[in-house]
Amino acid sequence: MSLNFLPGRPNATPQTACQATWQNHTIFAYCSGNNLIILTNKFTRLQTIYTQSDCTAVDINSQNGFIALSFHNRVLIYKPIHQIMQNPKWTQCCQLFHDDTPVNCLRWSSDNELAIGSDFLSFWKIKDNFGVYQPILQWNQKQPKPVYNVIISQDSQLIVSIGKYDCNAKLWKRVSIVGEQAIFNLTMLPHPKHITAMRWKKEPDQVSKNNTASHALYTLCEDKVLRIWSCFEMEKNHTVQIWGEVPLSPTQKFCVIIDNWIIRQTLSVKDSEIFDISDSDIVILGSMTGEMEVLALNNLSQDPPKPMTKKTISHKKVKKATMLNDTRYLYFPEIQPYDNVKGKLSFLVHDLQGVIRHLLIDILQLINNKTEDLSAALEHKFTGHNKSVQKLVRSSDGEALLTTSRFSENGVWYPQKLNHGVSLRLQNTIQTESPIKFAVVHELGKLVICLLENGALQAWECPTNRKEDSEQKQSYLRVETRLKEDKKIHPIVMLNTPEPNHSHERHFTALIFSDGSIKAFEVSLTRGIFEVKSDSLDIDGDDIYKISIIDPVHQTFVSNRPLISLITKKGLTRTYKAIVNYNDRHVQWIKACEINTGIMNCTCIRGSSTGKLCIVDSTGKVMSLWDLNRGVLEYEETFHNPIEDIDWTSTEYGQSIVSIGFTGYALLYTQLRYDYTNNTPSYLPIEKIDITAHTAHNIGDSVWMKNGTFVVASGNQFYIKDKSLDLTDPFTYQSIGSRKILSNDILHLSSVLNGPLPVYHPQFLIQAIYANKLQLVKELLLRLFLALRKLDFESQDVSNLDSNLGMDPLKYFIAKDRDYPVESFPDPYPCFNKTVSLALTEQLTKTTLPYLTRHQQITLITVIEAVDEVTKNENIVDYNGVRFLLGVKLFLSHKNIQKSILMRDVSWALHSDNKEILLSSIDRHITSWNRAREYRITYWIKEQDLVKKFEDIAKYEFSKDDKRDPSRCAIFYLALKKKQILLSLWKMAIGHPEQQKMVRFISNDFTVPRWRTAALKNAFVLLSKHRYMDAAVFFLLTDSLKDCVNVLCKQVHDMDLAIGVCRVYEGDNGPVLGELLTAQMLPETIKENDRWKASFIYWKLRKQEVAIKALLTAPIDLENNSSIVDKEVCVNRSFLVEDPALLYLYNHLRNRNLKYFIGSLNVEAKIECTLILRVTDILCRMGCNYLAVSLVKNWKFIERNSIPIQKLLKSPTKDRAYSAIGAMASEPISTARMRPSLFDKFGSPSASDIESPNPKLPNSLLDDFLQPPPNSTSSNSLAQSSSSAPRSILDEFVSSSYSQHKENLTPKAPNDSVGETDNSEKRKDKLSKDILDDLSSQKPQKPKKSAITKNLLDDFV
Secondary structure, X not given: OOEEEEOOOOOOOOOOEEEEEEOOEEEEEEEEOOEEEEEEOOOOEEEEXXXXXXXXXXXXXXXXXXXXXXXXXXXXXXXXXXXXOOOOOEEEEEEEEOOOXXXXXXXXXXXXXXXXXXXXXXXXXXXXXXXXXXXXXXXXXXXXXXEEEEXXXXXXXXXXXXXXXXXXXXXXXXXXXXXXXXXXXXXXXXXOOOEEEEXXXXXXXXXXXXXXXXXXXXXXXXXXXXXXXXXXXXXXXXXXXXXXXXXXXXOEEEEEEEOHHHHHHHOOHHHHHHOOOOOOEEEEEEEOOOEEEEEEEEOOOOOOOOOOEEEEEEEEEOOHHHHOOOOOOOEOOOOEEOOOOOOEEEEEXXXXXXXXXXXXXEHHHHHOOOOOEOOOEEEEEEOOOOOOEEEEEEOXXXXXXXXXXXXXXXXXXXXXXXXXXEEEEXXXXXXXXXXXXXXXXXXXXXXXXXXXXXXXXXXXXOOOOOOOOOOOOEOEEEEEEEOOOOOOOOEXXXXXXXXOOOOOXXXXXXXXXXXXXXXXXXXXXXXXEEEEEEOOOOOOOOOOOEEEEOEOOOOOOOOOOOOEEEEOOOOEEEXXXXXXXXXXXXXXXXXXXXXXXXXXXXXEEEEEOOOEEEEEOOOOOEEEEEEOOOOEEEEXXXXXXXXXXXXXXXXXXXXXXXXXXXXXXEEEEEEOOOOOOOOOOOEEEEEEEEOOOOOOOOEEXXXXXXXXXXXXXXXXXXXXXXXXXXXOOHHHHHHHOOOOOOOOEHHHHHHHHOOOOOOOOHHHHHHHHHOOOHHHHHHHHHHHHHHHHHHHHOOOOHHHOOOOOOOOHHHHHOOOHXXXXXXXXXXXXXXXXXXXXXXXXXXXXHOOOOOOOHHHHHHHHHHHHHHHHHHHHOOOOOHXXXXXXXXXXXXXXXXXXXXXXXXXXXXXXXXXXXXHHHHHHHHHHOOOXXXXXXXXXXXXXXXXXXXXXXXXXXXXXXXXXHOOOHHHOHHHHHHOOOHHHHHHHHHHOOOOOOHHHHHHHHOOOOOOHHHHHHHHHHHHHHHHOOOHHHHHHHHHHOOOHHHHHHHHHHOOOOHHHHHHHHHHHHOOOOHHHHHHHHHHHHHHHHHHOOHHHHHHHHHHOOOHHHHHHHOOOOHHHOOOHHHOOOHHHOOOOOHHHOOHHHHHHHHHHHOOOHHHHHHHHOOOHHHHHHHHHHHHHHHHHHXXXXXXXXXXXXXXXXXXXXXXXXXXXXXXXXXXXXXXXXXXXOOOOOOOOOOXXXXXXXXXXXXXXXXXXXXOOOOOHHHHHEOOOOOOOOOOOHHHHHHOOEOOOHHHHHHHOHHHHOOXXXXXXXXXOOOOOOOOHHHHHHHHHHHHHHHHHOOOOOOOOOOOOOOHHHHHO
């Protein structure tokens, strides 16, 4: 990261800037307002020191690094804290005060002595008394007029002073030192005109220690002659005489001198001899057009001096804008070598108009006369505000920036590329009569519309067509109008309302007031400002608690976007769009979206036009990031310090980057892909911009400009960060982690962390398995193995790995696994098998794949093992079982962060036909109750299996740790109604403190009221002692299952155990379980918006038609759930709410039997369609773009309006045999793979076609319900297919389900061929009529009850 500074506008005094070399490092200091700015370490370290009033002069002592600073009538002395330059910092050590007149100038000499010019000329010594610094006045002299400039020789023997417009320079010679006093005598140096500049020729400090007798003095006056004076001792007499002159030509306006010691230090001996300047001093004479003449002066370094000679060594041309401006004055702080860079000079130009330019000049180029051009690179520009910046307002496109202050100082800035990084260039200043309250910037900064504190609405034109170096910065007020003052309401935000087609001539601006009313204006620079009609915000009587403009982050002009976001006190958030109708002169406001965040009294809200929103809670320390398009919380983080500011930007692909600003630093976060497998957060902090090292001032405001440039304003300073990242920075390094990234650019990194995944990424593979693409995954893993092997053989870098593994994209879109074209690869690895699995796992332990973190690589190995395991069980487990086994495998690899398998995995198991096999695969792991809870067995295994597991767990819990404690297994034995076993265990529990009491008590008969009451009393006493598990046991002793379950659920917080006890104690589907699910589990589920759990609850309550609907609908919208939970409490706390796997399960279930099918018909087509689009969106956000395309391509919709289905829905269902679980018990147990899917059967001309599906089959599910017209060969469109004859959906159900139920539902049903069709319309109508009649009249026989209690899961399969 390169952070550039604009540390503040330099003051317009001659001695406002100073440069010196201390310990071989260049130090630059200048005054800006009441701040002292110190730059060190090649201008990368900044220190800001604050004083009481505006500073006038600064000087650095190159001998010891002390800095003297004057403001008003005082001088402050700062000393360096460290003598080493690693992390330089200065601190105040003393202050000087001479008289009440302002100090204009000051200069150090080498021996910590200081000359100060006010109305007096005074000479001081800073004395060091063991670390305490004490200023001693050694001499002073009242002057006829204030001292304008003073210079002192290095040995403190000579001082030269002038007043403003003096023609005589006063040379003070130190005569004697008596005690603490010094005595000076005076010589006058006459000049023909006013003196403009003067300086002593300097030597490095160690040379000056020898007290050279002669000194050279340069003076420049208005007659355009540079005079060189020599001061030397001759026969004890001090002599001053003119030693040489260098006249300037009429065009030459300025002169810069480079002392000989700098040449010696920066040039090698060889070079200085080649150019014959080893003893010369260099003078540069320059004109305002950038032409320079370079002269060498010889013999000045001789002692005693010889006559001076001069010669021109080169003529140069420098790009004018780099160095100069159309200005009358230029000041050049002393030129210095640039740190320890050989051959480079640090050259500063101060124009007294608010800018100091810093150039690097190559000395060899300067003295070489072969080329004329001098490439002086503009390294830095030091400028900024004079007063503190209050607010930064960017133009919609991020090209320009308006800065406002509490005074009438406002500026329009543009990004400017420097040699390294980006800075800002002041283009215009806007002088308003009153401070700006709100502003909108248009037309790349050429138009600024602002509302002032005094109620004036103004439009300013800010011309940009001036030359880059022009000093004309003013803007012009073109039109203005006054707002009527209203005491009751005040404007709270001002924004731009874009028209559908952008017009450069007119702009619409809206002011929103505190009561939600809006005033809209049309602003035109040529025609004026007109008010236009505008609706008010439709806020339904709510308060506007906080409101903010939404950051426009699109890379191009977009008018149809949300413009403002507001939040009520209770946390209801809304965003609004504006539609501008130019012809009617009317602005209409539309609510774009509304979500309930549940964040009360938020302190800050800020949205981005890509549909993201950041909200800070009432403490100011918790930041939450929301996705408005999907209405979910994506990320939340708590900080130690309160958040002050939020700003959004995005990459060209629409991936968001947000900055969270605090008082002294800002954190930048980029969005990440959604990750449903590892539950990693969806945002990542990637950079910290800390300004506390540079200034003590708090951040005033921050804003993003285009191309990832981030600007922070603090006091009167700007800090500008370009888009590059510093990969060595510990914060950035930790965030990027073990990923390999190719470019250190924040926008590129954001694209890498989002965008499509490489197809070998574990998240892609897991989602592909959920999407029923096991064969695809096997081929991808085999291809990965072969690709890595090939790279290994050819000794290529792994970064050459193709992220698509050379796969044919069409293979991703094959709907059914059985239609997947199996490709045979050359031996010895023709297909994915155990050998490949082991070899690939071994490769991955040695090779780091590109774009994968270590953790993701471990997950990839887990997926490989899971696929290997699934391949073994492929023929005995149905596909839901496969998904469950994958979920278990992932859980085992993430045990450190995941407490149990997910509800998603429970659902796979629940809807699998092979629960016994699934249980047997994990049975060996389940010993204790904790283990059972990890696998959530009470949710999904069959009742008789659960009874058996309860017995096993009870035995284990009793004897674990060799403690033999019956209280640990009591709940299990009582649930199994085996009180006697528990009694005998208590009898065996010798040494247990409660053994005697328990044996006596449990021996009683608890059906007798006396003992029942005693047990209940004991239970309540135990509750009061917080012995919740024992209390639950006592409730169960009294046959009070409901109380027992309540304690387990509310106090023990073990919902798994509560469900298990219910199922074992009262059998499946008992009333207590029903009540537990509806009263305890459902409200929590609605609040969490957990669709997996909601579907499970309704499935358990035997409401299958609601269970399937729950997969696609928010739980609060099912049945009358909105009455159970207040809608305001429902907040989507996680982006994981809408899991793409929900859709896969929904599709599986609706093809499974009639009950689910009817339930799926209750889901409106619109909801289904919206959901598919949202899931597509989520899959893309996860990086699984191929799977998103596959989903859209293969999804089939049901035509809900076809007549037979309407009749089917109206057929009488009062006869409970259908909706009772019992009626479905007779459905044969067969895997989904074996039974042909409902939707494959429709529309196929003959049974034989089922085996070899035609690639041109229609894509829309409704085509399958309708007979395709004879001439249709291509894929039918919706319109074509709906015109063909309707066909009864029941044919299929009758043949695939009911015919196997041995219930002769209809003699005319075509049982022999599944897909048989008959083109005669009559026959078809009659057929559908018969089926429906039969369905409504005939009652199927109920299956016989079996001896053991029926399990809901058995019934279902």
